[in-house]
Amino acid sequence: MEMGLSLERRIQIGFGIAVAIIVAVGAAALRSTEATVSSARWVAHTLQVRAELEAGFADLIEAETGVRGYVITGDTTYLAPYHSARTTLHSRLAGLRDLTADNPAQQRRLDSLETLVATRLERLQWTIETRRTGGPAAAGPAVIGGRGKELIQRVHEVITRMEDDEGQLLAQRSATLQAKARLARLAAWTGALVALALAGLASVLVGREMAGRRFAEERLRLLVGSVRDYAIYMVDPAGYVRSWNAGAERIKGYTPPEILGQHFARFFTPEDVAAGRPAAVLHDAAAEGRYEEENWRVRKDGSRFWADVVITAVRDDRGALLGFAKVTRDLTERKRAEQALRASEERFRILAVTANDAILSADARGHITYFNPGAERIFGLTADEVIDRPLTTLMPERFREAHRAGLARYVATGEGRVIGKTVELAGRRKDGTEFPLELSLASWKHGADVAFTAIIRDITTRKAGEEQLRRYAVQLEAANQELEAFSYSVSHDLRAPLRSLDGFSQALLEDYHERLDDTGRDFLQRVRAASQRMATLIDDLLSLSRVTRGELQVGDVDLSALAAAVAADLHRSDQKRDVTFAITPDLVARADPGLMRIVLQNLLGNAWKFTGKRSPAHVEFGVTAQDGRRAFFVRDDGAGFDMAYAAKLFGAFQRLHATTEFPGTGIGLATVQRIIHRHGGQVWAEGAPERGATFYFTL
């Protein structure tokens, strides 16, 4: 508006200047015209003076000529010019006196002219008298005499001088007149041009201003119309909707045709309508000029949104209420976010309050700003006792200097040794006792300042537990070493007597064959069989104990290739058997290759063994899915087993078949289970008597 005022002002000033110039030009032109008229009058005056003078002179000459004719002829008719000249000359001279009243020099000359004319007329009168009385002879000299001629000569001189004088005046006045006329023309043209220019300028300015206003109005209309985040609309003083922008359509859901002319009360909730809020709101806005509130409003589809509403009364220059401008914003998301934030804050507050660990915050100076109940319990200090006290209060003396240095370094350089990590330190309780603690320290920017949050756990119990665990580990290590020594001893020393039993039984059978009867030889054979069976048992036991020792050497193992190799070994061991192995190719798993070989040797070996009474027999190695994991399996169509005993399968020395039916020690599946468990996998079996068995394992 300021802009418009100043422009209006400019236009007013421009028009004022234009009017002033036109008035000035008009005045100048008027004055110039008047001057021209007066100059023209003066020119006419001069010409009149000269005409009068010449006419007078002519009258005088005519009178003289008439008198001369009378003198010669005595005819009085010749005297007519003389008589008329006497009248005319008198009036002419009087007229000239009037005409030259403003010119003293001419008046003076007129005086002498009058005298000369009078003298001449007297002389002519005398001549006429002389003729009448004395006849032509007497009058002749009077006519011809030099005196008359001299007078005329002088009259002529005076008239000539007066004419010259008037001529000069005429020249002067003509020059003045021309100058003034030029000036008037110039003023008129200049004024007209300036006025034209000003009028043009004003028209350009006004045109531009009007275009600008049209543009501004259009822009404002587009701007308001295209705003989508705010509902911007107008209602008339009675509350009926008169305009509707895109934001209003988006937020409230009504298209312009649906809502224009409708009462704005429909945006209020039924409760608010019942409470008379729509009218009250307009009343307040009209009274205060502006009304603002945050409240629930209703969309076209009946859903509610949390609205920020600003209502501004719109009045004309005279203060009459034209309507209300309403700007509404949908703050539902923000309100939800605020509620979520409050809920989140509450959750974290409860978390901090109920946490078993100590949770505390400190500012950049290392002064405690928050101390939760867990911290109170762990340190034996109340929050009131430590808030605003340095963190060093909570540390044994020997850690304090390092803490101060570390804090100073972190604040100065941002380099922290314990920030973002979990470290074990010692804490100091109120009573001065120390305890081991685990500290997780985090820092964050609090405005320009750095702040810290620490989570501290009293690990006294854990430390004791760890110490206990460490002792157990040492004991276990010792026990393992003992076990190893034991195993070694078993493998050596238990086998040696068996060799003797077998060897000397054999020697007896060979060297004393003749002295032994069949029963004696049978007994010796039993001794040999028993000692060899015991040797197998020892070997299997050692193998079982071996799989639980040593590190797992995990790599990619081609189980299919391994199974094929084991199958080939089995075929070589007994070439009379007709067993078909169906091995799914390219089954690769992460496992210990040596141990996986033992697993497959046992499982395929079992399949081989328990299909001993089938010909042809089928053994399959493949993979299936079990709870989203790969389960490898070995399936045979052999003797199978009763599922009722499935649980016993994997126990050491457990057997479901008589040794005479199928040989074995009952240790193989126990070994398989240990290996699979060491890999974190599971092993189980399915089967039915005489219907074959399937062994599954995962890794």
Add this chain to the structure above:
Amino acid sequence: MHDRSILLVEDNPDDEALTRRALAKNNIQNEILLARDGAEALDWLFGTGAHAGRPAAPELVLLDLKLPKVDGLEVLRRIRANPSTRLLPVVILTSSREEKDVVTGYGLGANSYIRKPVDFGQFVEAVRQLGLYWLVLNEPPPRPDAA
């Protein structure tokens, strides 16, 4: 002296008897020098102790690992450390099948590692192959005393 002999290092008399029997059954006639423990085995080889001044130069050593006094692996280490016995063929003949023993034995320069089977028939077969290989087929290294 003791030409083409076999040094049997074995503390168990039963095993000694069985080994002798297995050798005999395979017609291996070489003289058997017996050491009851590791120390005696070293005395035999380096001419110390009971065998002072007359070191044996057997064609083959059959070495048990678990021995009184000085154990078998230590005996092997000393054999390989001494220039006069450095190239001597040593076959470890033991009850142990511990991988650790096998690896250490080969690491110290054992020429073979044979586990004594409990089944005497298998043992006889093992000794037969052993004798065939080391005493018949194998070209022995040049003898230090003959060189």
